[in-house]
Amino acid sequence: MTGRELVYQGLTQIEEKSGFSNLILKELLDVADPKDKGLITALVYGVTRERLFLDDQIGRYCDLKKTPLPLLRLLRMGAYQLLRMDRIPPSAAVNETVKLAKRIVPKGAGCCNGVLRKIAEQGEVPVSVEDRDSYLSIQYSIPLWLVKKWKKQFGESELEPLLKSFSEPPSGYVRINRKKATVEQIKKELPELEASAFTDGYLLPKGTNVEALSAWKEGRITVMQPSSMEACRKAGVKKGMRVCDMCAAPGGKTMYLAELMEHEGEITAWELHPHRTELLRKNLERMDVTIVKTDCRDSCVYEERYLESFDVVVLDVPCSGLGVIGRKPELKWQDPDRIRELLPVQEQLLNNAGAYVKRGGRLLYSTCTLNKAENETMVTKFLEQHPEFSLEEEVGMRNLLPHRDGMGGFFIARLKKMSEESNG
Known part of the structure; x- marks a missing residue:
């Protein structure tokens, strides 16, 4: 398979099977010609990241609603090469994409040739939409529903810098x-x-x-990303403590917690999936972390034997990942309904985590999303239902924003459980 054929295959998996771009890219690079690896990486991430912008450019020369998805996917690949990849000659970008179209969508090859030649001639055309939110959505390729959500959540002044921060993959x-x-x-x-x-x-x-x-x-x-390190540092672990990491794989936080504890104490690390539990164990072995006990179990299922057992519980819940769309651009195209389905899971995990914290102990709740429902609202509801917990002022509830904090979007909240003495 040529490099561009592999790109088309990867984009199809991402778009039609909700595949993760980083995992799919790894599979593609394993079978790719070494000279094509740079092209494949740039196209898979670039086309996924800039989908709305590319469609705006393509839609000037054809009717998007009448364009079959396989042809549109090829047009996006060609347009990205023409508008974003200076090292590829325009003739090669057009000809190689048309050649692929003849094999995948023969009836669309003529349209593909015509549209891409127009884009090559005209270059990038400025986005011209009167509505400000719609303009930002297209310019930065962020779904309109998410633009509106972040505008409401963070305010107009933070909005464009935040959207812009996701335009490039982070370091x-x-x-x-x-x-x-x-x-x-x-x-x-x-x-x-x-x-x-x-x-x-x-x-x-x-x-x-x-x-x-x-x-x-x-x-x-x-x-390890700086935002994850920051969450671990805010957990307040010390040597000799008994700590639980409830959603541990692949182990980055678990291993850093062990280092912050100076490798003295005990960490219990849970993971739902067997293959990810195995990955966790391999990473612990690679890093020579020996104070961790792993268990493949569902943290949503309450275990009475862990009641008030841990000095610190770290809960980095499964989330929508809207804070890391710079690294995982496919996450911004997920269905908002899927995000709502995560809320009861997060709530159950948080309730269980609270039960496992010792009196006087701490609970660190974190996500890699920037969605109030999964973050502030979730923690506020927990505090209302669990008066034995309070927000610790030193950390409180904090959003880490890429344009402001220089790291991936993240949310951290640290809660303290009332000691027996305080309880009267």
């Missing part, structure tokens, strides 16, 4: 495993590593295959 960060290496040793081994503004977060050049590095294979570094 890749790694954390150094201080049990196995010092910062100086890793910098000597990986001179391309850069310090960042974030505690324990180090930058690697974009496009670096981290898992191919011996430093990763031997557990001296691991991939």
Whole structure:
């Protein structure tokens, strides 16, 4: 298969089977010609990220409603190459896409040729929509419902900077495993590593295959986003504590919690899916983290034996992921109804987490989304139903915003459970 054929296959899986772009891309790159890997990566992420903008450009030269999806997918691929990939000659972008159209949608090859030649001639045409929200939606390829939601949630002044922050994929960060290496040793081994503004977060050049590095294979570094590190630091864990990570795989937070505890104490880590539990165990072994007990179990199912057992419970719930659409652009195209289906799951997990916290202990609730229903509203409802908990002022409830905080969108809330003495 050619590189562009693989891209078409990957986009089809993302759009029709709700596939995750990073996992699908990994499968594509495993079978791709090495010289095509850059093209495949750029096109899969780029077309997924800029879908609305590309459709606006394409729709100037054909009727989108009458365009079959396979043809539209090819037009998006061609348009992205013409408008966003300077190194590809326009003739190659058009001809290679038309060649693919002749195989996939033969009747649409003529339309494909005509539309792409028009785009090549005209270049990018400015978005011209009078309604401000609709303009922002198309310009930054964010669904209109989400633009309106964030406008209501964060205000007009924050809106465009927030949308713009998701236009580019974020930088890749790694954390150094201080049990196995010092910062100086890793910098000597990986001179391309850069310090960042974030505690324990180090930058690697974009496009670096981290898992191919011996430093990763031997557990001296691991991939971790600054927002996840921030959540772990706010958990307030200390050595000797008994901690529970209720949704643990693939283990980034679990391993960092162990480091913050100076590898003294005990962490209980739960994961629902067997294959992800195995991934968690492999990562713990790679990083030489030995204070963690893993269990493949459903954290939604309440377990009486864990009642008031942990000093700290960390709950990073399954969520809509709207804060990480820079890294996972397919998440912004999900059905809003699917997001609503997550709410009862999150509520059940939070109620169970509260029960497992010792008197005087802490509960850290986090998500990688920027959706009030999953964040502030969820925590507020929990506090109303559980008067034994209160919000800790030091952390409180906090949204991390990419344009403001320089990291992926995230939500953190830290709650304290009343001690027996306080309870009277």
